[in-house]
Amino acid sequence: MSPADRSLVAAEALEQALGDPLDDHLAGSFRASVCADQDGRFPQQLCTAALEWGLAEHLLPTQLGGQLQSLETCLALSRVLSRRDLTAAIAFGASMLASIPVWLRGNAPQREAVGQALREGGFLAFALSERDHGADIAASEVTAHRNAAGDWCIDGAKWLINNAGHAVGVTVAARTGTGLRGLTLFLLLDTDADTQRWTRLQKIKTHGVRGSALGGISLSGQPAGSGSIVGKLGEGMEILLKTLEITRVLVAGFALGALDTCLRVAVSFSHSRRLYGQPILELEPVVRRLVDAYADVLIGETLAVAACRAAHIRPDQLPLMSACVKYLVPQLSNDSIEALSVVLGARSYLAEGLWHGIFEKMRRDCAVTSLFDGSAPVNLSSILGQLPSLARARDKRTVGVLPAALFARLPTELPWIAEQNLDLGTDFDAVHAGIDAARSVIEHEVVTEHSRELLTLLERFTIETVLLDKEIEKNTADTDWQRSGAAHDLAARYCHLHAAGACALKWLSWRMESSDSFISSGAWLVLCLRRLAVRLGLETVAFDGVERAAMARLEQAYDRHQMFSDLDFQLSVSAIEK
Amino acid sequence: MTSLDELLAIGRVVAGRDPTVAVIANSPLAAAMPVWLAGTAAQQSSVATAILDGQHVALGLTEVDHGADLLATEVTGLRTANGFVLHGTKWLINNVRLARYVCLLVREPARDGVRSLTLLLLDMDRLPASSYEYLPRIRTHGIRGADIAGIRFHGAVVPETACIGKPGRGLELTAQSLLVTRTLVPGLSIGGLDTALRCTVDFLQTRALYGSQATDIPLVQDELAATFLDLSVAAVVANCCVQTLQTLPGLAAVASAVAKYLVPHLATARMRTLSTTLGARYYLCDGHWSGIFEKLLRDVRLFALFDGSEPVVLSALAAQASCLTQPTDPRRADELFNGNRAGPGALGIQPFDIAADDDPVTGGLAEVCCHLERHSAGYADLHAAVGLLRARGADLIERARIPVDPRSALGQQLGESYAQVFAAVCLSRSWINSALGDEDPSWLAAGLVTLLRPGSRMPRPTSQTLFAELTRQCSDRVVFLGCFAERREVHDVAR
Secondary structure: OOOOOHHHHHHHHHHHHHHOOOOOOOOOOOOHHHHHHOOOOOOHHHHHHHHHHHHHHOOOOOOOOEEEEOOHHHHHHHHHHHHOOHHHHHHHHHHHHHHHHHHOOHHHHHHHHHHHHOOOOOOEEEEEEOEEOOOOOOHHOEEEEEOOOEEEEEEEEEEEEOOOOOOOEEEEEOOOOOOHHEEEEEEOOOOOOOOOEEEEEOOEOOOOOOOOOOEEEEEEEEEOOOHHHEEEOOOOOHHHHHHHHHHHHHHHHHHHHHHHHHHHHHHHHHHEEEEEOOOOOOOHHHHHHHHHHHHHHHHHHHHHHHHHHHHOOOOOOOHHHHHHHHHHHHHHHHHHEEEHHHHHHHHEEOOOHHHHHHHHHHHHHHHHHHHHOOOHHHHHHHHHHHHHHHHHHHHHHOOOOHHHHHHHOOOOOOOOOOOOOOOOOOOOOOOOOOOHHHHHHHHHOOOOOOOOHHHHHHHHHHHHHHHHHHHHHHHHOOHHHHOHHHHHHHHHHHHHHHHHHHHHHHHHHHHOOOOHHHHHHHHHHHHHHHHHHHHHHHHOOOHHHHHHHHHHHHHHHOOEEEOOOOOOEEEEOOOOOO | OOEEEEEHHHHHHHHHHHHHHHHHHHHHHHHHHHHHHHHHHHHHHHHHHHHHHOEEEEEEEEEEOOOHHHOOOOEEEEOOEEEEEEEEEEEEEEOOOEEEEEEEEEOOOOOOOOOOOOOOOOOOOOOOOHHHEEEEEEOOOOOOOEEEEEEEEEEEEEHHHHEEOOOOOHHHHHHHHHHHHHHHHHHHHHHHHHHHHHHHHOOOOOOOOOOEEEEHHHHHHHHHHHHHHHHHHHHHHHHHHHHHHHHHHHHHHHHHHHHHHHHHHHHHHHHHHHHHHHHHHHEEEHHHHHHHHHHHHHHHHHOOOOOOOHHHHHHHHHHHHHHHHHOOOHHHHHHHOOOOOOOOOOOOOOOOOOOOOOOOOHHHHHHHHHHHOOOOOOOHHHHHHHHHHHHHHHHHHHHHOOOOOOOOHHHHHHHHEEEEEEHHHHHHHHHHHHHHHOOOOOOHHHHHHHOOOOOOOHHHHHHHHHHHHHHHHHHOOOOOOOOOOOOOOOOOOOO
């Protein structure tokens, strides 16, 4: 095993504890995952197994004696869970979403109480959305007012809330005033059983993650003490936006886990399936789809890991990175899963059979990652709002430089997230600047067989950025355009350019240290940049030594039972399979 | 049943309510297609009687180890003095557990190569129960109400007379049967997309977001307009392809593959993007309109997959693309676009050639481009779209000259290109010949671009006019006419 990647230690331990997902007897098996989903049943056994291993400690910050220290560790843990069952993964994700506001701004008694609830294996819910106002938080109708005794009373219903069906605690966003400072977060815990603090609404049946305890809560004037306010009165919007910046990055973990499994079953099928006298793995269109999905994993991982680290050491970059990650990684994953369904053919349409029909479940489940906690349109709007600043910074050459730790191969010990440094907008895109940085390095220093193509690709991205920045400038005053499809498309394109910068920075950092010739030769970067360029319509699809090397690399990961990743991550495999 | 385009329209209406029902209801035609194309009078009569009596038919082609690779068929029909003795298992067969009649594709061990397959008509009432068993019903992603299972034969005997068409011609007859069936699949995709669009519009029209009605938001209008455009384009292409079977049978093999690739692909892709516009509701089983969107999303995915998946039909197109290099007369395709429909009695299904010799539809590309160029003064969009069509057409002809393995990446790209260009020419020629030919060509320009460069964003002014038309049709009609239907068209299947 390579020098300890500390962020993976916990995740690898959880992975071994949960066992081989192809071992039908295990709670962490695909079979258990599909069965529970079919019945609309919450996968409690898998969650219990994870809790028994010690997952709760990873939801609690070190100040409380827990092990929540690094977001990157959380990302790795989420991939281990998601690759088996997204329903379980997002249940813990929802608990995290509800507890982060408390870690950021809660007082000591609140933290103790939440810590205890989680340690006891309880789930929490973050009650934000309402039936008539989804992402439109400002239009919230759940209100809180003070009664004669000075207690806060909360009225109204929250709907489409994950974990609502079994939550022991709820973080509720309620209107206490008008405007942006009119929202306040309240923490309600079901401590003693005699009065239920809230009423649970009926379970909501969904397309995917069918076993989720998704529902709603109804509050009818129940008094909540002033000690139940998280942070201060009127700080709700600020706290939740900062919380979402953090949790949005972790959603990438869910999408990457799902994609890993879908790619794995597609590779497995491609090995055994013969058509027209040969294994389908001999067909270039099949290899193309597998390689494209693999490239998407690598790109997604690059973005997500960097964003995790940014939360700790470059929070000024987080608003942009988080929105890009939240938009692009689920998009890449969902698009790839659709593409892989063509490889599987009819089997993609079956809810049983090959690996118990896990592909069919993952496809429905993974779709939720583009939808919740900041849907694609919401994140694209956020990016759009930041683009003028980013363009100006590029124009004025005031784009700062990032610390090496952000894209380094091995993570360093990072200080916990300093909430006061979290901002709500990014002024310059230091990640995107990786495109120029890579060009410069390749032009002056690096000579590999891929240098010329890398320069061509990087040049394309540079030109595309110039065009995009011009388009932004042209339309600054046009509010109609800002809300149009064309504007959203532009923001989506920007995410790809940002991703190109991220891949460039990662490669610059890794190429010196990596013993993997795929990386040091530059083939890795060619693969990722080509993929992004094709998605942008800047390049036509190529198939040469780079794709063949990528295929070999992904086959090797498959044969060695490793996660599809640049990280050295060993998966659990039962003796029979070996 | 009188005409294929009427069938297409009916399929659309039924699928717009429930694609599962459409698939099940379709089986008397689709599953029994070999009988309609090549059966004896006696066979046709028996099957027809059974169907009119409410009984089911199943088509037994696929096996667990071979999807579309029919030559690898392992179910055998050994010819003996008593008839055919059947051994082996068919898998993933719709309606097989309910069927009175099964059209079964078998390999005759005594035969070789492309003449080794024979289609047999099984009367399940006559087969002893001990000679076969059903495999359990299979759970699927969509059309969950359909009964999809398998059947295993061990020594079942069917008489010599069970042979459909000539023995040893099973491969060809299957291909000819699928050719017809595939041409009708677009109706199902369009029906599903139609309802999904209506559902979305209906929800958003009453949804307040950020202080105004959701349908006032430009992004929402753009997305709905794009869906409406794709739906409209799909309807035109589907109709042209069906018409080809009836008026230009030599080109049926191309039209069938174009229809089967393009429309389901477009519909599935559009439903995904439309789901983002509908928002969280799409994900709910009990969402708007009883959660129909969520169901349609799963159901519609079937149509790109069954009876000829995308790789299979793209290969079929690539394999006959050389027909593009043969001299042809575009005039022979004029009737296709005249808007004249074949009268009653001209059903137009027959055993079509499984590859075209020449392509008079695409052969008209150059003159279409010239015509549109002449009318594009002042319409920059159309000018650009015509340029794109010309370029793509030229590229297609170049590629068609190079021999290529249909299953390779180049082959798949050739097939895709052929489908897109063929469809674009259909759209153009229809438009030119219709009353719309004198109107503002912005919608045509957008339609061409969406075919040749899927995922493109149309100019905002075009989006606004399309959105207005969509809204108008939403309130006026039960089924969308689309933006390319002539205003004074009398066809009104819905009412």
